[in-house]
Amino acid sequence: MKGILRFAQNDKQSAQNDSVETFFNKLLAPRYAEGGGRGDSMRLVSHNSAAFLVFPETPEYPRLTREILDEIEALLERIRREPVFQGVVIAANSISWPTGAEIAEVSQFSGVGAREFAERGQSLFGKIACFPLPIVAAVRGFCLGGGFDLALSCLARVASLDASFGCPGVAVGLITGWGGTWRLPRLIGKSQALEIMLTAERVPATQALTSGLVDEVVPGRELWDAAARWVEELSARRSGSLAH
Numbered sequence: 001m002k003g004i005l006r007f008a009q010n011d012k013q014s015a016q017n018d019s020v021e022t023f024f025n026k027l028l029a030p031r032y033a034e035g036g037g038r039g040d041s042m043r044l045v046s047h048n049s050a051a052f053l054v055f056p057e058t059p060e061y062p063r064l065t066r067e068i069l070d071e072i073e074a075l076l077e078r079i080r081r082e083p084v085f086q087g088v089v090i091a092a093n094s095i096s097w098p099t100g101a102e103i104a105e106v107s108q109f110s111g112v113g114a115r116e117f118a119e120r121g122q123s124l125f126g127k128i129a130c131f132p133l134p135i136v137a138a139v140r141g142f143c144l145g146g147g148f149d150l151a152l153s154c155l156a157r158v159a160s161l162d163a164s165f166g167c168p169g170v171a172v173g174l175i176t177g178w179g180g181t182w183r184l185p186r187l188i189g190k191s192q193a194l195e196i197m198l199t200a201e202r203v204p205a206t207q208a209l210t211s212g213l214v215d216e217v218v219p220g221r222e223l224w225d226a227a228a229r230w231v232e233e234l235s236a237r238r239s240g241s242l243a244h
Contacts, residue, residue: 049231069121088135088136091223096140100145128154139160144165148165152179161205167197187212
């Protein structure tokens, strides 16, 4: 359990630690509670009043497998049911944000299986976009393909200086199918979106900030604090709008 539940020392809600820990005990799936977690599973971390869903530390770049999609959805559903956090941060691991689906998994799909997988991602990312709490993407490293679609479904995006964004699949005749093709033009305009989606070129973090693709760029060591700050700000905005 200690390998999964890492409570930051600077958590602003230290007075509520007991209730948060009780919440986590309820929140975690049985396989975590019994075995202390798996290295290839999403980690749940409390940091500055936000729930951080962190991609696993794997030998290769993180991938959006069916199992990972299921874990994200299950954790978000449990967070939604418990009024503990101001919001959620979906965070890259220590190396990178997801670089898309798992190619070995996708290549085994039949036509029906491929469609079901596409619909699975679309459904989850739609839930992220409409989640009752603000969800912020904390991106480092590569944010590509289906991972790009995931970041676009979040309410805000914070990137480290080494982050880059793009749709490399188009170079081999593939395009993502999880909502990025319509979310990206709405965010930065049709012209810039088409350039990103059709050239397979990667957009560095500073250029992404200029275009409006990301909301803030920070040094890597400040990524979590910046993402938590955006959760706090977006939560305050939402509370203020509801009050009026």
